[in-house]
Amino acid sequence: MATKTAVEICPSTTQGRVNAGALLVDVRERDEVAQLAFDVPNIVNIPLSEFEEHYQELPKDKELVMVCRGGGRSLKATYYLMNMGYENVVNMQHGMVRWVQRRVSYKR
Amino acid sequence: MKHIKILGTGCAKCKQTEAIVKDVIAQLGIDATVEKVEDIQKIMEYNVLTTPVLVIDEQIKVKGRVPLAEEVKTLLQ
Secondary structure: OOOOOOOEEOHHHHHHHHHOOOEEEEOOOHHHHHHOEEOOOOEEEOOHHHHHHHHHHOOOOOOEEEEOOOOHHHHHHHHHHHHOOOOOEEEEOOHHHHHHHOOOOEEO | OEEEEEEOOOOHHHHHHHHHHHHHHHHHOOOEEEEEEOOHHHHHHHOOOOOOEEEEOOEEEEEOOOOOHHHHHHHHO
16 A cells, blocks of 8 residues: 655645646634635535544545645545545645735635 | 554644653663554555554554553563
8 A cells, every 4th residue: 555655746836737627625623624715616615523424425526625724634645535536636745824925715 | 662653643643642652661671672553555455543652562552542651561461
């Protein structure tokens, strides 16, 4: 398992991928999302604490970009999906923290 | 000889787990190796989302929380 290294991309690349139809998967917990959310059209929130029960709801035929606060939890989720046979999944490095610094769209 | 691995990316809970495990090994006086696995790719070979994880002889025994010393004792005896 996890023999391949996960692909990691930056916020601007992420925004481009989302505009091109990729799905953003936010693995932060619900209270974190309530405080500050990514403002993009294609997004789902599956908290890491519920991820094992719900990951199968994610499509295999779409590119998935995993995100969280700092990029650590989403990297685990990226590897988890790779282990579960998802081939089109990447991680956004540095998470919401960098996303906000780069002033990409978000909402409070 | 038991082979123990503690999987975790270096958070406080992972360090706490390592300390508890080492303490229990010393108390019981058993022959065991303890390896701390911090590399995310190596951790994900066990496909676990929540750390710390306690692995004994390649079997996941506790995941996503710090185990109690008593629990570790039972697992190691």
